[in-house]
Amino acid sequence: xxxxxxxxxxxxxxxxxxxxxxxxxxxxxxxxxxxxxxxxxxxxxxxxxxxxxxxxxxxxxxxxxxxxxxxxxxxxxxxxxxxxxxxxxxxxxxxxxxxxxxxxxxxxxxxxxxxxxxxxxxxxxx
Numbered sequence: 001x002x003x004x005x006x007x008x009x010x011x012x013x014x015x016x017x018x019x020x021x022x023x024x025x026x027x028x029x030x031x032x033x034x035x036x037x038x039x040x041x042x043x044x045x046x047x048x049x050x051x052x053x054x055x056x057x058x059x060x061x062x063x064x065x066x067x068x069x070x071x072x073x074x075x076x077x078x079x080x081x082x083x084x085x086x087x088x089x090x091x092x093x094x095x096x097x098x099x100x101x102x103x104x105x106x107x108x109x110x111x112x113x114x115x116x117x118x119x120x121x122x123x124x125x126x
Contacts, residue, residue, distance in 0.1 A: 018054040040100040
């Protein structure tokens with residue numbers, strides 16, 4: 001029963017940010033590896049599998065609420081999908097400890113960008 005509650009908390013902690021478009025895996029992977037003692041590669045696989053229903057539900061809700069800008073969508077989706085395939089093949093060849101360090105570095109870099117977001121100006125076309 002204890003494991004069920006821990007996994008329920010993991011699902012909640014990743015589902016809420018995923019529904020808001022913030023990337024639930026950013027929380028799910030560390031929670032699974034730290035608190036549930038799940039190997040990094042398995043945690044990443046669980047994140048990818050759980051992402052599918054979360055993304056479908058979130059996209060439907062965001063489209064219904066008019067929160068999705070359709071302009072430039074395919075220019076984002078196509079390269080992202082191609083690189084996701086490449087990343088999947090790359091992750092298969094990389095050791096779990098190296099994956100953990102890469103993911104940790106990604107989280108640190110993301111945190112730095114989020115912390116200084118108001119000072120970082122990126123030109124956007126309207």
